Amino acid sequence: MEMNNPDLENFRRQWQEEVTARIKNKDHEVSNDKNHAPSKESEDSVVKFTLPRIEVLGDDAETVDGISTQAYHDLEDQEDARNLGSGRLLCHSGTHIPKEPRSALEHYERAVEREDQGNLGDSLKLYRQAFRLDAGVDRIYKNKHFSPSTAKIKHANPNPSNAPATVPNTAHHSLDGPPTEPVAQLIVSFSNSSIPAAPPPTEGSSPPPCPIARIPSEILVEVLLETAIADIASFARLSIVCKRLAYLFTTEDRIWERICYGHEYGFAAMHYTWAVTVTGHPLPSPLGISELQLSEPIDLSALTLNPNAAISTHFVPSASPPLLLSPLYPSYKAMLRTRPRIRFNGCYISTVNYHRPGASSAPSTATYTSPVHIVTYYRYLRFFRDGTCISLLTTAEPADVVHHLTKENLHIHQKNRESMLPSAVMRHALKGRWKLSGSLSDPSTAHDDQGKSASEPEGDVHIETEGVGPKYMYKLHLSLRSAGRAGSTRNNKLAWKGFWSHNRLTDDWAAFTLRNDRAFFWSRVRSYGKG
Numbered sequence: 001m002e003m004n005n006p007d008l009e010n011f012r013r014q015w016q017e018e019v020t021a022r023i024k025n026k027d028h029e030v031s032n033d034k035n036h037a038p039s040k041e042s043e044d045s046v047v048k049f050t051l052p053r054i055e056v057l058g059d060d061a062e063t064v065d066g067i068s069t070q071a072y073h074d075l076e077d078q079e080d081a082r083n084l085g086s087g088r089l090l091c092h093s094g095t096h097i098p099k100e101p102r103s104a105l106e107h108y109e110r111a112v113e114r115e116d117q118g119n120l121g122d123s124l125k126l127y128r129q130a131f132r133l134d135a136g137v138d139r140i141y142k143n144k145h146f147s148p149s150t151a152k153i154k155h156a157n158p159n160p161s162n163a164p165a166t167v168p169n170t171a172h173h174s175l176d177g178p179p180t181e182p183v184a185q186l187i188v189s190f191s192n193s194s195i196p197a198a199p200p201p202t203e204g205s206s207p208p209p210c211p212i213a214r215i216p217s218e219i220l221v222e223v224l225l226e227t228a229i230a231d232i233a234s235f236a237r238l239s240i241v242c243k244r245l246a247y248l249f250t251t252e253d254r255i256w257e258r259i260c261y262g263h264e265y266g267f268a269a270m271h272y273t274w275a276v277t278v279t280g281h282p283l284p285s286p287l288g289i290s291e292l293q294l295s296e297p298i299d300l301s302a303l304t305l306n307p308n309a310a311i312s313t314h315f316v317p318s319a320s321p322p323l324l325l326s327p328l329y330p331s332y333k334a335m336l337r338t339r340p341r342i343r344f345n346g347c348y349i350s351t352v353n354y355h356r357p358g359a360s361s362a363p364s365t366a367t368y369t370s371p372v373h374i375v376t377y378y379r380y381l382r383f384f385r386d387g388t389c390i391s392l393l394t395t396a397e398p399a400d401v402v403h404h405l406t407k408e409n410l411h412i413h414q415k416n417r418e419s420m421l422p423s424a425v426m427r428h429a430l431k432g433r434w435k436l437s438g439s440l441s442d443p444s445t446a447h448d449d450q451g452k453s454a455s456e457p458e459g460d461v462h463i464e465t466e467g468v469g470p471k472y473m474y475k476l477h478l479s480l481r482s483a484g485r486a487g488s489t490r491n492n493k494l495a496w497k498g499f500w501s502h503n504r505l506t507d508d509w510a511a512f513t514l515r516n517d518r519a520f521f522w523s524r525v526r527s528y529g530k531g
Contacts, residue, residue, distance in 0.1 A: 101126070103133065104129075104130045104131075104133035104134035104137040104140070105130075105134075105137060105140055105141060105144070107126050107127075107129045107130035107133065107137075108126070108127070108130040108137045108138070108140075108141050109141070110126050111123045111124075111126030111127045111130060112141075114126060187246070187247055187250050187251065190243040190244065190246055190247035191247055193242070193243035193244045193247065194213060194244055195210065195212055195213040195242050195244045195245070196210075196213070196242060197209070197210035197213055198210065217248070220248065221248060221252055221254070221255065224238065224245075224248060224249070224252065224255055225254070225255050225258060228255055228258070228259055229258070229259070229262065229264055232259065232264075232265050235249070235255075236249075250333075253331060253332055253333065256331065256332035256333040256335075256336055257332040259332070259336055260323055260332045260335055260336050261323065263385070264530055265336070265530075266336065266341075267323065267339070267341060269342075269344070269385045270341055270342065270436055271387045271434065271435045271436065272435060272436050272437070272438060272439055273435055274387070274433060274435055275386065275387030275433070275435070276386065276387045276388055276433050277433065278431060278432060278433055278464050278465065278466060278473060279431050279466070280386075280388045280431055280433070323335065337490055338490060339458075340436065340438075340458060340459035340480040340491055341436075341480075341491055342383045342434070342436070342461070342480075342491075343383075343491060343492070343522055343524075343531070344383055344384065344385055344528070344530065344531025345524055345525070345528050345529065345530055345531045346522050346523050346524040346525050346528060346531075347380055347381060347382040347402055347405055347522070347523060347525060347528075348380070348381040348382075348383075348494050348520035348521065348522050348523075349378060349379070349380055349381075349398055349402075349520060349521060349522075349523055350378065350379040350380075350381075350494075350517065350518050350519060350520040350521070351376070351378055351518060352375075352376065352377050352378070352379070352516050352517055352518055353374065353375070353376050354374075354375055354516040355372055355373070355374055355375070356372070356373045356375055357370060357371075357372055357373070358370060358371035358372065358373050359371075376395065377393065377394065377395045378393075378394060378395070378396070378397070378398065378401070379391070379392070379393055379517070379520065380392040380393075380394075380398075380401060380402070380405060381463070381494070381520055382405045383434055383531075384407070384531070385531065387433055387434065387435070388407075388431065388432065388433055388434075389432045389433065389434045389463060389465070390405055390407070390410060390429050390430070390431065390432065391429065391430045391432050391463070391465045391474075391476075392405065392425070392426070392428060392429040392430070393428065394425055394428055396425045398523070400422075400425065401425055402523070402525050403525070403527055404422065404423035404425060404426055405426070405429075409423040409426040409429075410426055410429050410431065412426075413426045413427040413429070414427070414429075430465040430466045430467075430474070431465065431466050432463055432464055432465030432466065432474075433463070433464055434461060434462065434463045434464075435461075435462050436458075436459075436460070436461060436462075436480075437456045437457065437458055437459065437460040437461075437462070438456075438457075438458030438459070459479060459480045459481075460477065460478070460479050460480070460497065461476075461477075461478040461479070461480060461494060462475070462476070462477060463475070463476040463477075463478065464476075467501060467502075471503060471504050471505050472501055472502065472503060472504070473501075473502045473504060474499070474500070474501055474502070475498075475499070475500045475501075475502060476496075476498075476499055477496075477497040477498035477499070478494040478495060478496060478497060478520070479494070479495045479496075479497055480493070480494060481493040481494075481495050481519075483519075483521060489522075491522070492521060492522040493519055493520065493521055493522070494519060494520035494521075494522075495519045496514050496517055496519060498511065499511065499512040499514060499517070500512065
């Protein structure tokens with residue numbers, strides 16, 4: 001017998017009511033669909049709307065009923081089509097029908113396009129066809145795409161607005177390249193720039209203080225002047241710190257004038273006549289040449305130690321003649337950079353390598369058994385401000401020599417040649433003296449030892465050193481040149497012009513062959529300081 005459960009009866013009643021309600025709602029929806037059935041004309045319109053269409057894709061895609069016809073295949077080809085601005089026929093299968101080039105200019109443009117895509121073989125064929133049709137097609141392409149009238153527009157917006165950032169630009173195909181602003185105008189644009197402060201270390205924090213940004217230009221120039229006197233290399237590196245310092249570095253001619261007249265790096269330390277003897281002793285009789293007085297250091301105590309006295313950036317030593325500017329050296333900066341001068345904060349090194357055949361130990365006539373010797377030796381030259389120099393020929397490498405190339409080690413090892421100190425390599429060093437050709441005041445005029453005008457060009461270096469014995473003397477004739485990239489380090493190379501041996505007793509001269517010798521290259525040695 002089934003027991004009556006009120007909760008179970010209540011659940012059954014609710015479930016029946018819910019099922020009945022769902023059946024009624026379903027019948028109501030079916031009746032509404034029958035009343036609103038679509039007609040035959042509307043079905044045809046839907047079919048027409050869903051049929052595939054053939055569209056011509058240009059710079060702007062057409063739309064149908066407010067819905068754009070999009071194709072998500074061959075995206076790269078569509079981007080190339082938009083970038084080149086040429087319409088292409090795109091059907092529903094996604095194939096392109098490019099227009100065949102006819103003129104020389106069209107062949108050249110298609111070649112540029114293929115080169116951008118990496119198809120160098122097709123690009124080369126199109127370039128050849130273009131030049132066969134017209135030998136001057138490159139100028140026509142340049143006038144069309146890089147004409148002077150549109151140079152500013154192309155420089156401001158190199159890519160069209162509808163081209164993506166990844167589409168390569170064809171601006172690099174210009175023969176002269178994009179127009180660039182001259183350096184002089186670029187420097188002038190820095191005149192109103194200020195020294196920017198460092199960015200804040202973290203987001204939301206205050207930037208660190210920058211006291212140098214509030215210093216007036218007058219005081220800032222004096223700071224740059226003292227930096228240039230202390231280390232001209234550090235002064236040059238300041239020009240890449242910010243625009244303000246780059247402007248002062250380029251336009252403040254007072255700093256460059258002080259460096260040119262100074263004894264630290266300028267021409268006051270250059271000697272255009274012999275200042276000492278070969279052994280480094282004073283000359284027996286004064287020559288009366290004003291340049292000899294320039295070998296004495298300039299006393300800057302009145303400029304730096306007196307706090308009440310203003311620093312004169314136009315300081316000119318009274319003993320030196322004025323440095324004349326000329327078309328060859330239009331400014332003091334150009335004079336310091338391009339005029340030949342000796343560097344004292346390093347040494348000049350010549351590395352010589354040559355092959356020498358050796359003798360075979362076995363009694364055989366076969367040449368392939370004969371050894372070949374690779375000979376390597378080095379020549380070192382270090383110049384001093386007093387007109388003396390040190391010359392050394394050795395097989396020791398530069399790392400074992402340059403730090404010992406001093407006058408103190410030279411005197412020590414000339415007296416004690418049996419010493420086994422690390423600087424024992426200096427036992428073979430030779431004393432010498434040097435001078436430059438030309439004149440301090442007039443670079444275009446050179447003078448000989450008697451003060452007479454000579455035809456020798458400026459930039460030659462004459463060196464006289466001791467020989468193998470007291471009766472011999474070596475004479476070296478070198479030329480100051482620049483090696484490396486244009487505009488980089490200057491006066492860093494000494495090229496050979498001649499090398500002789502002089503017998504003082506018989507006054508005979510013998511020339512050495514320079515078949516294996518190589519030029520000297522300057523290398524900075526930090527332990528020398530200013531030299």
